[in-house]
Amino acid sequence: MTADELKVYETLLERPGSSSADVVAASNFSAVHSRQLLGELEAKGLVTRSPERIARYQPVAPELAFGALVALRQSGLQAALGLAERLAKIRPSSGSDKGDELSVELITGRETLMRVIGQFYESAKHEILEFDRPPYVNPFESHNAMHVSMRDRNVICRTICDTTKLDWPGGPQHIQECLAAGEEQRLYDGVPIKAAIIDRRMGLVPLHLKSANDSGLLLRPSLLLDTLCAHFEMLWQLAAPVGSDNSLDIHARNAESxxxxxxxxxxxxxxxxxxxxxxxxxxxxxxxxxxxxxxxxxxxxxxxxxxxxxxxxxxxxxxx
The missing domain is CATH 1.10.10.10 (Winged helix-like DNA-binding domain superfamily/Winged helix DNA-binding domain)
Structure with missing residues:
Protein backbone atom coordinates (compact mmCIF):
# COMPACT_ATOMS: atom_id res chain seq x y z
CA MET A 1 0.00 0.00 0.00
CA THR A 2 1.38 3.37 -0.99
CA ALA A 3 1.24 6.40 1.28
CA ASP A 4 -1.59 7.93 -0.79
CA GLU A 5 -3.56 4.67 -0.72
CA LEU A 6 -3.13 4.49 3.04
CA LYS A 7 -4.45 8.04 3.41
CA VAL A 8 -7.57 7.23 1.39
CA TYR A 9 -8.10 3.98 3.32
CA GLU A 10 -7.84 5.87 6.64
CA THR A 11 -10.30 8.44 5.30
CA LEU A 12 -12.83 5.71 4.54
CA LEU A 13 -12.32 4.18 7.99
CA GLU A 14 -13.21 7.56 9.49
CA ARG A 15 -16.02 8.24 6.96
CA PRO A 16 -17.43 4.92 5.71
CA GLY A 17 -19.81 5.23 2.78
CA SER A 18 -17.98 8.19 1.25
CA SER A 19 -18.19 8.96 -2.43
CA SER A 20 -15.18 9.79 -4.57
CA ALA A 21 -16.09 13.48 -4.20
CA ASP A 22 -16.05 13.08 -0.41
CA VAL A 23 -12.61 11.49 -0.65
CA VAL A 24 -11.37 14.41 -2.77
CA ALA A 25 -12.60 16.90 -0.16
CA ALA A 26 -11.07 14.98 2.76
CA SER A 27 -7.71 14.12 1.18
CA ASN A 28 -7.04 17.15 -1.05
CA PHE A 29 -6.19 14.78 -3.90
CA SER A 30 -7.40 15.53 -7.40
CA ALA A 31 -10.55 13.80 -8.64
CA VAL A 32 -8.59 11.71 -11.16
CA HIS A 33 -6.00 10.65 -8.57
CA SER A 34 -8.69 9.84 -5.98
CA ARG A 35 -10.60 7.59 -8.42
CA GLN A 36 -7.33 5.86 -9.31
CA LEU A 37 -6.50 5.27 -5.63
CA LEU A 38 -10.00 3.94 -4.91
CA GLY A 39 -9.67 1.55 -7.83
CA GLU A 40 -6.30 0.30 -6.52
CA LEU A 41 -7.74 -0.25 -3.04
CA GLU A 42 -10.72 -2.09 -4.49
CA ALA A 43 -8.42 -4.32 -6.55
CA LYS A 44 -6.45 -5.16 -3.40
CA GLY A 45 -9.63 -6.10 -1.57
CA LEU A 46 -9.38 -3.26 0.93
CA VAL A 47 -12.61 -1.43 -0.03
CA THR A 48 -15.95 -2.34 -1.56
CA ARG A 49 -18.09 -0.20 -3.88
CA SER A 50 -21.87 0.08 -3.91
CA PRO A 51 -23.76 -0.40 -7.23
CA GLU A 52 -25.43 3.02 -6.99
CA ARG A 53 -25.06 5.66 -9.71
CA ILE A 54 -22.92 7.68 -7.32
CA ALA A 55 -20.82 4.89 -5.89
CA ARG A 56 -20.24 4.74 -2.16
CA TYR A 57 -17.11 3.11 -0.78
CA GLN A 58 -16.90 1.01 2.36
CA PRO A 59 -13.56 0.00 3.92
CA VAL A 60 -13.04 -3.69 4.60
CA ALA A 61 -12.26 -4.30 8.28
CA PRO A 62 -8.45 -4.11 8.73
CA GLU A 63 -8.23 -7.40 10.63
CA LEU A 64 -9.88 -9.16 7.68
CA ALA A 65 -8.25 -7.33 4.79
CA PHE A 66 -4.70 -7.32 6.10
CA GLY A 67 -4.93 -10.85 7.45
CA ALA A 68 -5.66 -12.06 3.93
CA LEU A 69 -2.82 -9.96 2.49
CA VAL A 70 -0.36 -11.32 5.05
CA ALA A 71 -1.43 -14.88 4.27
CA LEU A 72 -1.01 -14.19 0.56
CA ARG A 73 2.45 -12.70 1.08
CA GLN A 74 3.50 -15.65 3.27
CA SER A 75 2.31 -18.03 0.59
CA GLY A 76 4.39 -16.14 -1.97
CA LEU A 77 7.48 -16.27 0.25
CA GLN A 78 7.10 -20.00 0.79
CA ALA A 79 6.79 -20.49 -2.96
CA ALA A 80 9.94 -18.40 -3.52
CA LEU A 81 11.88 -20.44 -0.95
CA GLY A 82 10.71 -23.65 -2.55
CA LEU A 83 11.80 -22.40 -5.96
CA ALA A 84 15.21 -21.37 -4.60
CA GLU A 85 15.77 -24.82 -3.08
CA ARG A 86 14.75 -26.52 -6.33
CA LEU A 87 17.05 -24.34 -8.42
CA ALA A 88 19.94 -24.83 -5.98
CA LYS A 89 19.77 -28.58 -6.61
CA ILE A 90 20.13 -28.19 -10.37
CA ARG A 91 23.75 -26.94 -10.47
CA PRO A 92 25.41 -29.78 -8.48
CA SER A 93 23.46 -32.43 -10.39
CA SER A 94 24.31 -31.06 -13.81
CA GLY A 95 27.26 -33.44 -14.12
CA SER A 96 29.40 -30.89 -15.94
CA ASP A 97 32.43 -28.86 -14.98
CA LYS A 98 30.75 -25.57 -15.82
CA GLY A 99 29.65 -25.13 -12.22
CA ASP A 100 33.28 -24.53 -11.24
CA GLU A 101 33.31 -21.39 -13.36
CA LEU A 102 30.77 -19.84 -10.99
CA SER A 103 32.95 -20.20 -7.87
CA VAL A 104 34.04 -16.57 -8.43
CA GLU A 105 31.60 -14.00 -9.79
CA LEU A 106 32.51 -10.43 -10.74
CA ILE A 107 29.96 -7.87 -9.53
CA THR A 108 30.15 -4.47 -11.26
CA GLY A 109 28.11 -1.30 -10.87
CA ARG A 110 27.44 0.58 -7.64
CA GLU A 111 23.70 -0.19 -7.45
CA THR A 112 24.17 -3.87 -8.27
CA LEU A 113 26.99 -4.27 -5.76
CA MET A 114 25.06 -2.53 -2.97
CA ARG A 115 22.07 -4.80 -3.61
CA VAL A 116 24.32 -7.87 -3.50
CA ILE A 117 25.92 -6.65 -0.25
CA GLY A 118 22.49 -6.27 1.36
CA GLN A 119 21.45 -9.77 0.27
CA PHE A 120 24.84 -11.08 1.36
CA TYR A 121 24.51 -9.93 4.97
CA GLU A 122 20.82 -10.81 5.20
CA SER A 123 21.55 -14.42 4.21
CA ALA A 124 23.99 -14.99 7.12
CA LYS A 125 22.66 -17.63 9.52
CA HIS A 126 25.51 -18.47 11.89
CA GLU A 127 28.61 -16.29 11.63
CA ILE A 128 30.34 -13.60 9.66
CA LEU A 129 34.10 -13.05 9.46
CA GLU A 130 35.48 -9.68 8.36
CA PHE A 131 38.83 -8.26 7.33
CA ASP A 132 38.60 -4.52 8.03
CA ARG A 133 41.02 -1.77 7.06
CA PRO A 134 41.05 1.85 5.80
CA PRO A 135 40.30 3.66 3.60
CA TYR A 136 36.53 3.85 4.18
CA VAL A 137 34.30 5.15 1.40
CA ASN A 138 31.06 4.88 3.43
CA PRO A 139 30.21 6.29 6.87
CA PHE A 140 30.43 3.81 9.71
CA GLU A 141 26.67 4.18 10.27
CA SER A 142 25.97 2.21 7.08
CA HIS A 143 28.08 -0.66 8.41
CA ASN A 144 26.19 -0.58 11.71
CA ALA A 145 22.83 -0.67 9.92
CA MET A 146 23.76 -3.85 8.05
CA HIS A 147 24.83 -5.50 11.30
CA VAL A 148 21.65 -4.72 13.25
CA SER A 149 19.58 -7.48 11.65
CA MET A 150 22.45 -9.95 12.10
CA ARG A 151 22.56 -9.19 15.81
CA ASP A 152 18.80 -9.74 16.02
CA ARG A 153 19.27 -13.15 14.38
CA ASN A 154 22.08 -14.08 16.81
CA VAL A 155 24.67 -14.19 14.04
CA ILE A 156 28.20 -14.17 15.49
CA CYS A 157 30.50 -11.54 14.02
CA ARG A 158 34.31 -11.56 14.31
CA THR A 159 36.35 -8.73 12.80
CA ILE A 160 40.10 -8.26 12.37
CA CYS A 161 40.83 -4.53 12.12
CA ASP A 162 44.06 -3.08 10.84
CA THR A 163 45.75 -0.93 13.49
CA THR A 164 45.60 2.07 11.12
CA LYS A 165 41.87 2.19 11.84
CA LEU A 166 42.81 3.76 15.18
CA ASP A 167 44.18 6.75 13.23
CA TRP A 168 41.11 7.04 10.99
CA PRO A 169 38.50 9.66 12.01
CA GLY A 170 35.82 7.92 14.02
CA GLY A 171 37.66 4.58 13.85
CA PRO A 172 38.23 4.03 17.60
CA GLN A 173 34.64 5.00 18.37
CA HIS A 174 33.33 2.58 15.75
CA ILE A 175 35.35 -0.25 17.28
CA GLN A 176 33.77 0.53 20.65
CA GLU A 177 30.29 0.56 19.09
CA CYS A 178 30.91 -2.86 17.58
CA LEU A 179 32.13 -4.21 20.93
CA ALA A 180 29.07 -2.78 22.68
CA ALA A 181 26.87 -4.54 20.11
CA GLY A 182 28.40 -7.88 21.07
CA GLU A 183 30.81 -8.26 18.15
CA GLU A 184 34.36 -9.53 18.64
CA GLN A 185 37.08 -7.15 17.49
CA ARG A 186 40.83 -7.72 17.19
CA LEU A 187 43.67 -5.53 15.93
CA TYR A 188 46.48 -6.57 13.63
CA ASP A 189 49.28 -4.59 11.97
CA GLY A 190 48.98 -5.18 8.24
CA VAL A 191 45.51 -6.57 7.41
CA PRO A 192 46.02 -7.21 3.68
CA ILE A 193 42.50 -6.86 2.29
CA LYS A 194 38.91 -5.94 2.95
CA ALA A 195 36.62 -8.95 2.86
CA ALA A 196 33.59 -10.56 4.47
CA ILE A 197 32.74 -14.25 4.78
CA ILE A 198 29.33 -15.59 5.77
CA ASP A 199 28.87 -19.08 7.22
CA ARG A 200 32.10 -20.13 5.44
CA ARG A 201 30.02 -20.67 2.31
CA MET A 202 30.28 -17.31 0.59
CA GLY A 203 32.74 -14.40 0.55
CA LEU A 204 32.73 -10.85 -0.77
CA VAL A 205 35.94 -8.97 -1.63
CA PRO A 206 36.08 -5.44 -3.12
CA LEU A 207 38.41 -5.14 -6.10
CA HIS A 208 39.65 -1.67 -5.17
CA LEU A 209 40.04 -0.22 -1.66
CA LYS A 210 39.49 3.39 -2.71
CA SER A 211 36.32 2.60 -4.69
CA ALA A 212 34.97 -0.37 -2.77
CA ASN A 213 31.38 0.37 -3.87
CA ASP A 214 32.04 0.01 -7.60
CA SER A 215 33.07 -3.62 -8.05
CA GLY A 216 33.77 -6.77 -6.11
CA LEU A 217 34.25 -10.52 -6.23
CA LEU A 218 31.60 -12.87 -4.90
CA LEU A 219 33.24 -16.13 -3.79
CA ARG A 220 31.24 -19.34 -3.58
CA PRO A 221 32.42 -22.68 -2.12
CA SER A 222 35.86 -23.25 -3.61
CA LEU A 223 39.52 -23.70 -2.73
CA LEU A 224 39.90 -19.92 -2.89
CA LEU A 225 37.16 -19.40 -0.27
CA ASP A 226 38.66 -22.14 1.93
CA THR A 227 42.03 -20.39 1.72
CA LEU A 228 40.48 -17.06 2.71
CA CYS A 229 38.81 -18.69 5.73
CA ALA A 230 42.09 -20.31 6.77
CA HIS A 231 43.92 -16.99 6.40
CA PHE A 232 41.34 -15.33 8.62
CA GLU A 233 41.79 -17.90 11.38
CA MET A 234 45.57 -17.54 11.16
CA LEU A 235 45.44 -13.76 11.54
CA TRP A 236 42.80 -14.09 14.27
CA GLN A 237 45.27 -16.03 16.37
CA LEU A 238 47.99 -13.44 15.74
CA ALA A 239 45.73 -10.43 16.28
CA ALA A 240 45.27 -8.78 19.66
CA PRO A 241 41.84 -8.59 21.33
CA VAL A 242 40.62 -5.06 21.93
CA GLY A 243 39.74 -3.82 25.41
CA SER A 244 37.02 -1.37 26.39
CA ASP A 245 39.45 1.53 25.82
CA ASN A 246 40.84 0.23 22.49
CA SER A 247 43.91 -1.10 24.31
CA LEU A 248 45.42 -4.40 23.25
CA ASP A 249 45.36 -7.49 25.45
CA ILE A 250 48.96 -8.31 24.65
CA HIS A 251 49.20 -11.44 26.80
CA ALA A 252 46.36 -13.03 24.84
CA ARG A 253 48.40 -13.09 21.66
CA ASN A 254 49.97 -16.39 20.67
CA ALA A 255 52.74 -15.13 18.40
CA GLU A 256 54.68 -12.00 17.53
CA SER A 257 53.74 -10.30 14.27
Whole structure:
Protein backbone atom coordinates (compact mmCIF):
# COMPACT_ATOMS: atom_id res chain seq x y z
CA MET A 1 0.00 0.00 0.00
CA THR A 2 1.38 3.37 -0.99
CA ALA A 3 1.24 6.40 1.28
CA ASP A 4 -1.59 7.93 -0.79
CA GLU A 5 -3.56 4.67 -0.72
CA LEU A 6 -3.13 4.49 3.04
CA LYS A 7 -4.45 8.04 3.41
CA VAL A 8 -7.57 7.23 1.39
CA TYR A 9 -8.10 3.98 3.32
CA GLU A 10 -7.84 5.87 6.64
CA THR A 11 -10.30 8.44 5.30
CA LEU A 12 -12.83 5.71 4.54
CA LEU A 13 -12.32 4.18 7.99
CA GLU A 14 -13.21 7.56 9.49
CA ARG A 15 -16.02 8.24 6.96
CA PRO A 16 -17.43 4.92 5.71
CA GLY A 17 -19.81 5.23 2.78
CA SER A 18 -17.98 8.19 1.25
CA SER A 19 -18.19 8.96 -2.43
CA SER A 20 -15.18 9.79 -4.57
CA ALA A 21 -16.09 13.48 -4.20
CA ASP A 22 -16.05 13.08 -0.41
CA VAL A 23 -12.61 11.49 -0.65
CA VAL A 24 -11.37 14.41 -2.77
CA ALA A 25 -12.60 16.90 -0.16
CA ALA A 26 -11.07 14.98 2.76
CA SER A 27 -7.71 14.12 1.18
CA ASN A 28 -7.04 17.15 -1.05
CA PHE A 29 -6.19 14.78 -3.90
CA SER A 30 -7.40 15.53 -7.40
CA ALA A 31 -10.55 13.80 -8.64
CA VAL A 32 -8.59 11.71 -11.16
CA HIS A 33 -6.00 10.65 -8.57
CA SER A 34 -8.69 9.84 -5.98
CA ARG A 35 -10.60 7.59 -8.42
CA GLN A 36 -7.33 5.86 -9.31
CA LEU A 37 -6.50 5.27 -5.63
CA LEU A 38 -10.00 3.94 -4.91
CA GLY A 39 -9.67 1.55 -7.83
CA GLU A 40 -6.30 0.30 -6.52
CA LEU A 41 -7.74 -0.25 -3.04
CA GLU A 42 -10.72 -2.09 -4.49
CA ALA A 43 -8.42 -4.32 -6.55
CA LYS A 44 -6.45 -5.16 -3.40
CA GLY A 45 -9.63 -6.10 -1.57
CA LEU A 46 -9.38 -3.26 0.93
CA VAL A 47 -12.61 -1.43 -0.03
CA THR A 48 -15.95 -2.34 -1.56
CA ARG A 49 -18.09 -0.20 -3.88
CA SER A 50 -21.87 0.08 -3.91
CA PRO A 51 -23.76 -0.40 -7.23
CA GLU A 52 -25.43 3.02 -6.99
CA ARG A 53 -25.06 5.66 -9.71
CA ILE A 54 -22.92 7.68 -7.32
CA ALA A 55 -20.82 4.89 -5.89
CA ARG A 56 -20.24 4.74 -2.16
CA TYR A 57 -17.11 3.11 -0.78
CA GLN A 58 -16.90 1.01 2.36
CA PRO A 59 -13.56 0.00 3.92
CA VAL A 60 -13.04 -3.69 4.60
CA ALA A 61 -12.26 -4.30 8.28
CA PRO A 62 -8.45 -4.11 8.73
CA GLU A 63 -8.23 -7.40 10.63
CA LEU A 64 -9.88 -9.16 7.68
CA ALA A 65 -8.25 -7.33 4.79
CA PHE A 66 -4.70 -7.32 6.10
CA GLY A 67 -4.93 -10.85 7.45
CA ALA A 68 -5.66 -12.06 3.93
CA LEU A 69 -2.82 -9.96 2.49
CA VAL A 70 -0.36 -11.32 5.05
CA ALA A 71 -1.43 -14.88 4.27
CA LEU A 72 -1.01 -14.19 0.56
CA ARG A 73 2.45 -12.70 1.08
CA GLN A 74 3.50 -15.65 3.27
CA SER A 75 2.31 -18.03 0.59
CA GLY A 76 4.39 -16.14 -1.97
CA LEU A 77 7.48 -16.27 0.25
CA GLN A 78 7.10 -20.00 0.79
CA ALA A 79 6.79 -20.49 -2.96
CA ALA A 80 9.94 -18.40 -3.52
CA LEU A 81 11.88 -20.44 -0.95
CA GLY A 82 10.71 -23.65 -2.55
CA LEU A 83 11.80 -22.40 -5.96
CA ALA A 84 15.21 -21.37 -4.60
CA GLU A 85 15.77 -24.82 -3.08
CA ARG A 86 14.75 -26.52 -6.33
CA LEU A 87 17.05 -24.34 -8.42
CA ALA A 88 19.94 -24.83 -5.98
CA LYS A 89 19.77 -28.58 -6.61
CA ILE A 90 20.13 -28.19 -10.37
CA ARG A 91 23.75 -26.94 -10.47
CA PRO A 92 25.41 -29.78 -8.48
CA SER A 93 23.46 -32.43 -10.39
CA SER A 94 24.31 -31.06 -13.81
CA GLY A 95 27.26 -33.44 -14.12
CA SER A 96 29.40 -30.89 -15.94
CA ASP A 97 32.43 -28.86 -14.98
CA LYS A 98 30.75 -25.57 -15.82
CA GLY A 99 29.65 -25.13 -12.22
CA ASP A 100 33.28 -24.53 -11.24
CA GLU A 101 33.31 -21.39 -13.36
CA LEU A 102 30.77 -19.84 -10.99
CA SER A 103 32.95 -20.20 -7.87
CA VAL A 104 34.04 -16.57 -8.43
CA GLU A 105 31.60 -14.00 -9.79
CA LEU A 106 32.51 -10.43 -10.74
CA ILE A 107 29.96 -7.87 -9.53
CA THR A 108 30.15 -4.47 -11.26
CA GLY A 109 28.11 -1.30 -10.87
CA ARG A 110 27.44 0.58 -7.64
CA GLU A 111 23.70 -0.19 -7.45
CA THR A 112 24.17 -3.87 -8.27
CA LEU A 113 26.99 -4.27 -5.76
CA MET A 114 25.06 -2.53 -2.97
CA ARG A 115 22.07 -4.80 -3.61
CA VAL A 116 24.32 -7.87 -3.50
CA ILE A 117 25.92 -6.65 -0.25
CA GLY A 118 22.49 -6.27 1.36
CA GLN A 119 21.45 -9.77 0.27
CA PHE A 120 24.84 -11.08 1.36
CA TYR A 121 24.51 -9.93 4.97
CA GLU A 122 20.82 -10.81 5.20
CA SER A 123 21.55 -14.42 4.21
CA ALA A 124 23.99 -14.99 7.12
CA LYS A 125 22.66 -17.63 9.52
CA HIS A 126 25.51 -18.47 11.89
CA GLU A 127 28.61 -16.29 11.63
CA ILE A 128 30.34 -13.60 9.66
CA LEU A 129 34.10 -13.05 9.46
CA GLU A 130 35.48 -9.68 8.36
CA PHE A 131 38.83 -8.26 7.33
CA ASP A 132 38.60 -4.52 8.03
CA ARG A 133 41.02 -1.77 7.06
CA PRO A 134 41.05 1.85 5.80
CA PRO A 135 40.30 3.66 3.60
CA TYR A 136 36.53 3.85 4.18
CA VAL A 137 34.30 5.15 1.40
CA ASN A 138 31.06 4.88 3.43
CA PRO A 139 30.21 6.29 6.87
CA PHE A 140 30.43 3.81 9.71
CA GLU A 141 26.67 4.18 10.27
CA SER A 142 25.97 2.21 7.08
CA HIS A 143 28.08 -0.66 8.41
CA ASN A 144 26.19 -0.58 11.71
CA ALA A 145 22.83 -0.67 9.92
CA MET A 146 23.76 -3.85 8.05
CA HIS A 147 24.83 -5.50 11.30
CA VAL A 148 21.65 -4.72 13.25
CA SER A 149 19.58 -7.48 11.65
CA MET A 150 22.45 -9.95 12.10
CA ARG A 151 22.56 -9.19 15.81
CA ASP A 152 18.80 -9.74 16.02
CA ARG A 153 19.27 -13.15 14.38
CA ASN A 154 22.08 -14.08 16.81
CA VAL A 155 24.67 -14.19 14.04
CA ILE A 156 28.20 -14.17 15.49
CA CYS A 157 30.50 -11.54 14.02
CA ARG A 158 34.31 -11.56 14.31
CA THR A 159 36.35 -8.73 12.80
CA ILE A 160 40.10 -8.26 12.37
CA CYS A 161 40.83 -4.53 12.12
CA ASP A 162 44.06 -3.08 10.84
CA THR A 163 45.75 -0.93 13.49
CA THR A 164 45.60 2.07 11.12
CA LYS A 165 41.87 2.19 11.84
CA LEU A 166 42.81 3.76 15.18
CA ASP A 167 44.18 6.75 13.23
CA TRP A 168 41.11 7.04 10.99
CA PRO A 169 38.50 9.66 12.01
CA GLY A 170 35.82 7.92 14.02
CA GLY A 171 37.66 4.58 13.85
CA PRO A 172 38.23 4.03 17.60
CA GLN A 173 34.64 5.00 18.37
CA HIS A 174 33.33 2.58 15.75
CA ILE A 175 35.35 -0.25 17.28
CA GLN A 176 33.77 0.53 20.65
CA GLU A 177 30.29 0.56 19.09
CA CYS A 178 30.91 -2.86 17.58
CA LEU A 179 32.13 -4.21 20.93
CA ALA A 180 29.07 -2.78 22.68
CA ALA A 181 26.87 -4.54 20.11
CA GLY A 182 28.40 -7.88 21.07
CA GLU A 183 30.81 -8.26 18.15
CA GLU A 184 34.36 -9.53 18.64
CA GLN A 185 37.08 -7.15 17.49
CA ARG A 186 40.83 -7.72 17.19
CA LEU A 187 43.67 -5.53 15.93
CA TYR A 188 46.48 -6.57 13.63
CA ASP A 189 49.28 -4.59 11.97
CA GLY A 190 48.98 -5.18 8.24
CA VAL A 191 45.51 -6.57 7.41
CA PRO A 192 46.02 -7.21 3.68
CA ILE A 193 42.50 -6.86 2.29
CA LYS A 194 38.91 -5.94 2.95
CA ALA A 195 36.62 -8.95 2.86
CA ALA A 196 33.59 -10.56 4.47
CA ILE A 197 32.74 -14.25 4.78
CA ILE A 198 29.33 -15.59 5.77
CA ASP A 199 28.87 -19.08 7.22
CA ARG A 200 32.10 -20.13 5.44
CA ARG A 201 30.02 -20.67 2.31
CA MET A 202 30.28 -17.31 0.59
CA GLY A 203 32.74 -14.40 0.55
CA LEU A 204 32.73 -10.85 -0.77
CA VAL A 205 35.94 -8.97 -1.63
CA PRO A 206 36.08 -5.44 -3.12
CA LEU A 207 38.41 -5.14 -6.10
CA HIS A 208 39.65 -1.67 -5.17
CA LEU A 209 40.04 -0.22 -1.66
CA LYS A 210 39.49 3.39 -2.71
CA SER A 211 36.32 2.60 -4.69
CA ALA A 212 34.97 -0.37 -2.77
CA ASN A 213 31.38 0.37 -3.87
CA ASP A 214 32.04 0.01 -7.60
CA SER A 215 33.07 -3.62 -8.05
CA GLY A 216 33.77 -6.77 -6.11
CA LEU A 217 34.25 -10.52 -6.23
CA LEU A 218 31.60 -12.87 -4.90
CA LEU A 219 33.24 -16.13 -3.79
CA ARG A 220 31.24 -19.34 -3.58
CA PRO A 221 32.42 -22.68 -2.12
CA SER A 222 35.86 -23.25 -3.61
CA LEU A 223 39.52 -23.70 -2.73
CA LEU A 224 39.90 -19.92 -2.89
CA LEU A 225 37.16 -19.40 -0.27
CA ASP A 226 38.66 -22.14 1.93
CA THR A 227 42.03 -20.39 1.72
CA LEU A 228 40.48 -17.06 2.71
CA CYS A 229 38.81 -18.69 5.73
CA ALA A 230 42.09 -20.31 6.77
CA HIS A 231 43.92 -16.99 6.40
CA PHE A 232 41.34 -15.33 8.62
CA GLU A 233 41.79 -17.90 11.38
CA MET A 234 45.57 -17.54 11.16
CA LEU A 235 45.44 -13.76 11.54
CA TRP A 236 42.80 -14.09 14.27
CA GLN A 237 45.27 -16.03 16.37
CA LEU A 238 47.99 -13.44 15.74
CA ALA A 239 45.73 -10.43 16.28
CA ALA A 240 45.27 -8.78 19.66
CA PRO A 241 41.84 -8.59 21.33
CA VAL A 242 40.62 -5.06 21.93
CA GLY A 243 39.74 -3.82 25.41
CA SER A 244 37.02 -1.37 26.39
CA ASP A 245 39.45 1.53 25.82
CA ASN A 246 40.84 0.23 22.49
CA SER A 247 43.91 -1.10 24.31
CA LEU A 248 45.42 -4.40 23.25
CA ASP A 249 45.36 -7.49 25.45
CA ILE A 250 48.96 -8.31 24.65
CA HIS A 251 49.20 -11.44 26.80
CA ALA A 252 46.36 -13.03 24.84
CA ARG A 253 48.40 -13.09 21.66
CA ASN A 254 49.97 -16.39 20.67
CA ALA A 255 52.74 -15.13 18.40
CA GLU A 256 54.68 -12.00 17.53
CA SER A 257 53.74 -10.30 14.27
CA UNK A 258 56.26 -9.99 11.47
CA UNK A 259 55.92 -6.19 11.62
CA UNK A 260 57.17 -6.06 15.22
CA UNK A 261 60.02 -8.43 14.40
CA UNK A 262 61.05 -6.00 11.67
CA UNK A 263 60.79 -3.14 14.13
CA UNK A 264 63.10 -4.96 16.55
CA UNK A 265 65.67 -5.46 13.79
CA UNK A 266 65.61 -1.77 12.83
CA UNK A 267 65.93 -0.68 16.45
CA UNK A 268 68.84 -3.05 16.91
CA UNK A 269 70.66 -1.30 14.05
CA UNK A 270 70.51 1.97 15.97
CA UNK A 271 68.36 3.85 13.46
CA UNK A 272 66.56 6.98 14.55
CA UNK A 273 62.80 6.99 15.07
CA UNK A 274 62.04 9.12 12.01
CA UNK A 275 64.18 6.89 9.81
CA UNK A 276 62.46 3.74 11.10
CA UNK A 277 59.00 5.26 10.57
CA UNK A 278 60.02 6.16 7.02
CA UNK A 279 61.36 2.65 6.38
CA UNK A 280 58.12 1.09 7.64
CA UNK A 281 56.02 3.70 5.77
CA UNK A 282 54.03 4.62 8.86
CA UNK A 283 53.29 7.86 10.68
CA UNK A 284 55.21 8.87 13.79
CA UNK A 285 52.06 8.35 15.84
CA UNK A 286 51.72 4.79 14.57
CA UNK A 287 55.43 4.26 15.23
CA UNK A 288 55.03 5.32 18.86
CA UNK A 289 52.04 3.00 19.23
CA UNK A 290 54.08 0.07 17.89
CA UNK A 291 56.92 0.87 20.27
CA UNK A 292 54.42 0.83 23.15
CA UNK A 293 52.96 -2.43 21.85
CA UNK A 294 56.44 -3.94 21.60
CA UNK A 295 57.33 -2.96 25.16
CA UNK A 296 54.09 -4.43 26.50
CA UNK A 297 54.53 -7.64 24.54
CA UNK A 298 58.10 -8.03 25.82
CA UNK A 299 57.07 -6.99 29.36
CA UNK A 300 59.54 -4.11 29.32
CA UNK A 301 59.34 -0.63 30.78
CA UNK A 302 62.02 0.92 28.55
CA UNK A 303 63.34 0.46 25.01
CA UNK A 304 66.62 -0.84 26.37
CA UNK A 305 64.82 -3.46 28.42
CA UNK A 306 62.69 -4.38 25.39
CA UNK A 307 65.83 -4.88 23.30
CA UNK A 308 67.40 -7.01 26.01
CA UNK A 309 64.29 -9.19 26.38
CA UNK A 310 64.04 -9.57 22.60
CA UNK A 311 67.68 -10.67 22.43
CA UNK A 312 67.14 -13.19 25.24
CA UNK A 313 64.10 -14.63 23.45
CA UNK A 314 66.08 -14.95 20.23
CA UNK A 315 68.86 -16.75 22.13
CA UNK A 316 66.41 -19.20 23.69
CA UNK A 317 64.79 -19.90 20.32
CA UNK A 318 68.17 -20.60 18.71
CA UNK A 319 69.13 -22.90 21.59
CA UNK A 320 72.44 -21.07 22.31
Missing amino acids: AELEQLIALLANGLKDQVIASRLKISERTFERRISLLQKRLKANTRFQAGWNAAMRATRRSGN
